Amino acid sequence: MTFESAGLPVIDRPDVTVALVEVVAVDGREGQRAATDAISAHWRSGVWPAELVSLSCYASTDGAWVLTYAQWSSDEALHGSLRQETGVSHGGPVWEAVGARPSGAVPFRLYRVVRGGRVTGTDPAPECFPAAVFPMAGEEAARGWIDGLLASEEATEGADRDYPGAIAANFHIGLDGGSVLVLSEWVSEKEAADHIEEVIQPLLDQAGGGDPGALYAHCLTLESPGIPAT
Template identity: 40%
Template sequence: MPHISAKLPQIDDPDVDQSLLSITAVADRHAQSRAAEAIVAHWQDAAWPAGLRSLHLYRSTDGKRVAAYGQCTKEFTAADGTDVLAFPRSAASSDIRFEPYVPYGLHRTVGGSAAMGDVPRCFPLAVFDVGDRQKSTDWIDGLLGREEESAGPDRAYPGAVSANFCISADGRYVLIFSEWTTEEHAAHHMKTLIEALLSAAPVASSEPNTRYEHFVSLRREDR
């Protein structure tokens, strides 16, 4: 049985072969709370298939979204996860249209300048519709190349823990999943650097400035 864990996901965990992400828009903070509580209750009650290691829920700090994130090993198949990955239709969440999970693989990770052991508390998440796998790879590598030209290879951003660049299984989407010690540091970074970089290589995206806080994690086992 899964259990609630204080352990955050390690995005670049070498034992994770695939991640899953669903971002759902909600009307307001009340709906956000209802959605979050319904999802967690469902995760606790549903059967977990082999290979599903953990599920993590995040709430956007603007009260407009919930993000469900899972980590899987190579044993996991989407068909096996039909139960736990089917979103709840309880009375508390009946008016919310949950978005399906999209599978991703990690392409590149960039470490931040935060001290070893600093706990991230703010998580900017953004999804970009790039087109295909080659374009996604080139877009990520180009974005990071321009960042080095602008900020230097050390990337000494206050409060930065990590930036993780993932590509969807079909190659179409790029997910940028960042970790910061505070929302203030994350917001400053987005305003001063990332917006300029993204404007230089524009693609259709979710709201790139959306920042999330961790709500709860469930794990099959702590490792």
């Protein structure tokens, strides 16, 4: 399944202070297409806040989910948008019109980025984006969980992270400390799936368990009204 796409978001771009993330349940690939088309149409026809840096959509490869990732340059502007319900990631008419079932939008701050040891300037763009959300008991606990997970990985797998197809893993912490989002970038779905099975799931089991989430494909990124990201 493919969607019209022009460019990928830069997760660690320096002008972003917060990312609003939501995962919505849909009914199959047509539901994914309908949800993504609705989001795109909403922003192309509406008012684009100056502080909204980019809006990206991802579709899970199993046809069950759509993930939205909106990058903002101002915490205050994001909270103002949420209060006014002017964005797409608030449930409401945009999701209801296409039968999507939202989980609730959560603002996250990027905490750590780790890159694969085989990344070079000539590597292809990522095609697979594993994403998972883990509940946490506050920001301190979230930082400790991330740092501990990465330390365990280095102890068992090596600090160079020389995994085939690994580009980056982006660790976010919810502004309320209630969750951690891991959004990774991989060259291919197979390499990502193999890594989750062989490395990530054992690390999660060692850290107390957790669902490794779903594999996603990038659908679209918008940076200003009607103009996709480059």
